[in-house]
Amino acid sequence: MSAFGTSFRRLTLAIALVAGCAAIALSAVAQVTQQTQTGTVAIGAAPPVQVEVFVNSAVRLTHAEGATVYRVDGLQLLEAELSQGLPKDEAQASDMARERMQRMGPALQERASQSAHAITLAATYGINRVPAIVLDGSAIVYGVTDVSRAVALYRQQKATKGQR
Numbered sequence: 722m723s724a725f726g727t728s729f730r731r732l733t734l735a736i737a738l739v740a741g742c743a744a745i746a747l748s749a750v751a752q753v754t755q756q757t758q759t760g761t762v763a764i765g766a767a768p769p770v771q772v773e774v775f776v777n778s779a780v781r782l783t784h785a786e787g788a789t790v791y792r793v794d795g796l797q798l799l800e801a802e803l804s805q806g807l808p809k810d811e812a813q814a815s816d817m818a819r820e821r822m823q824r825m826g827p828a829l830q831e832r833a834s835q836s837a838h839a840i841t842l843a844a845t846y847g848i849n850r851v852p853a854i855v856l857d858g859s860a861i862v863y864g865v866t867d868v869s870r871a872v873a874l875y876r877q878q879k880a881t882k883g884q885r
Contacts, residue, residue: 728754771856774788775854776840779880780852783868792835792836795833799833803822857875860878
């Protein structure tokens with residue numbers, strides 16, 4: 722099979738996965754617009770800060786205890802897992818992918834839902850790159866992987882502005 726055929730097969734399976742997760746994504750959007758559960762991080766005697774961290778699988782975080790971590794590449798990882806080692810025959814590949822999805826059962830739905838939620842929430846905040854750390858739902862710190870450092874920067878900026 723040509724490189725185009727292989728790419729087409731992967732694209733077809735990815736589309737099937739995305740179509741299968743569409744209802745989950747819509748549900749995640751509704752949940753985001755209703756209320757978002759966020760982690761809180763308390764450092765020292767300062768009041769806790771709500772912390773949401775957006776990363777991909779290549780980012781390694783430190784001091785993320787208490788933060789809510791969202792992986793924005795979860796759907797791509799899931800698609801790669803489902804399509805790994807599929808045969809070249811399109812019908813066989815489709816059957817095998819369907820079997821894998823059935824075997825994963827509710828875990829597939831949960832992973833797809835979490836991934837869709839992460840993407841939706843990142844879009845809601847206007848996040849355009851990772852790592853991104855959202856603090857108290859209003860401030861975004863980009864490029865920092867040490868969550869406690871991002872919280873300290875946020876608190877320092879608030880203190881500089883005379884806010885508490």
